[in-house]
Amino acid sequence: MTLVHGGQLQQVALQYARPIVEWLDLSTGISPSSYPIPSIPTPVWQQLPQPSQSLVKAAKLYYATTNIVATSGSQAVIKQLPTVFKQHVAEQTTVWLPQIGYKEHERAWREQGFTIQQYTHLPTSAQLTAHCIVVVINPNNPTGELFSRNTLLALLDNIQMLKGWLILDEAFMDVVEPSQSIIAHTDNPHLLVLRSVGKFFGLAGIRLGFLSAHQQWLQALETLSSPWEVNGPAQYITEKALMDTQWQQQQLLSLTALSAALELLLMTTFDCPVAGSALFKSIRLDNAPAVYALLCQQGIYVRLCDEQNALRFGIPDQNGLAKLTKVLQLLPK
Ligand SMILES: Cc1ncc(COP(=O)(O)O)c(C=O)c1O
Incomplete structure (x- = not known):
């Protein structure tokens, strides 16, 4: 489909x-203006891309988090997460998804056989069950609904008590002032946060995004990835963009x-x-x-x-x- x-x-x-x-x-x-593409050194085109330590350093600073990896777009993570979770939870696990919102989340969880529950308002603690997974797009695309940090941290507390997981898609968070991001909390293994460089930086074509999560999730995702997934020029450009305050x-x-x-x-x-x-x-x-x-x-x-x-x-x-x-x-x- x-x-x-x-x-x-x-x-x-x-x-x-x-x-x-x-x-x-x-x-x-996607922003109508994009980060100006710098001149890219020839070796960056020639060599097989390695995970760039300097890009990760720039991402840690820009996103204000300690656990983060570059991926070939946040969409790639959306597609892979259900497979990662399948190794950790039973398929009957309920995945809560916004009724209106970027539909690739729902498609990915459905494809892996998870039970889907749609919400129009965030699920309450009475509705949540053990080992549940709650996906929140913040701010939501296309409704623009924005949940505050406090609301999401309270939801995270509830989910954590149930040994579940909060998956937060912050693809459009860069333009929210003051930021309501809770990416700084991803040392908590019950929280995973996705970020995109496609939207705010206007660089959707280079296919680069980030996952911020506890090391156990970053490693699990890595085992599913093939080598050289995030191309070298994209890493080079993104590093410059993230540093250019x-x-x-x-x-x-x-x-x-x-x-x-x-x-x-x-x-x-x-x-x-x-x-x-x-x-x-x-x-x-x-x-x-x-x-x-x-x-x-x-x-x-x-x-x-x-x-x-x-x-x-x-x-x-x-x-x-x-x-x-x-x-x-x-x-x-
Ligand atoms: C809410 C949301 N998350 C994630 C994505 C994927 O973006 P990208 O893979 O370019 O990071 C999109 C794309 O439109 C989106 O709307």
């Missing part, structure tokens, strides 16, 4: 018979301003609440599929959410915002 996530511009461009260059692609939560501050300011402009535009156009984060904005619309199609006809590709009742807009740059403003004015009132 192929899940639709946005980012499938080639297919959509064909469907609407419009050349790719004419599209404004707002279908993902000046660029990060600028990026945060720029995303905050652009996302506020998008929010205002959506609010005034659709006259409805706008949810999301500084990397995407979502609106609930009864006629979401029709608006999605109208936008596509004008060369604007957004994400029609799985439930067909909401649209998610990636953050446009200034030119994109001007184009979107024009097109939204054409929508029938």
Whole structure:
């Protein structure tokens, strides 16, 4: 089964018979501006990639955690975790997953035969059972729902008492100020945290992400990985990006301003609440599929959410915002 996530511009461009260059692609939560690619030394291209100690050092600093490994995107970890857990827990273990949220989590656990329980509100301690696994996407994509550190630490306490595990997907956490990340707590073996460099750094194409967890989990994941999985140029670029605090501050300011402009535009156009984060904005619309199609006809590709009742807009740059403003004015009132 192929899940639709946005980012499938080639297919959509064909469907609407419009050349790719004419599209404004707002279908993902990837920043419109990306970390500038540094000049990469030739040996980095030539040699088989080794796990880079200097990258791990940079990641420890940036993410403020002591236990962390680089992976070929956080998606790779999402896919592998159920296999890792299968070696530790019974298949009947209940996995709690958000009803709305990045669907690759659910697909991965289902594929490995786990029992799935969906939640709209975080499960209470009365609902949780021994050895349960709770997956939380914080902030959620596409709803933007954000749980506070205190809420998640209380949930972690409950889960730990039940000898279960909290798996936290913090792919969009970089833009949350002040941060609600609990990645600093991953010396607790009951907590695993995923991070992505695709979104905030705008580098989804290089396929690099991180897992922060107790050494026992990092080692278990390593035994499943094949050699040279995380490519050398990606490691080189990511290390520079994680160390460049000046660029990060600028990026945060720029995303905050652009996302506020998008929010205002959506609010005034659709006259409805706008949810999301500084990397995407979502609106609930009864006629979401029709608006999605109208936008596509004008060369604007957004994400029609799985439930067909909401649209998610990636953050446009200034030119994109001007184009979107024009097109939204054409929508029938
Ligand atoms: C919530 C969430 N987590 C993880 C990912 C995977 O991102 P990546 O593999 O690029 O790190 C995505 C991708 O869209 C996502 O939306």
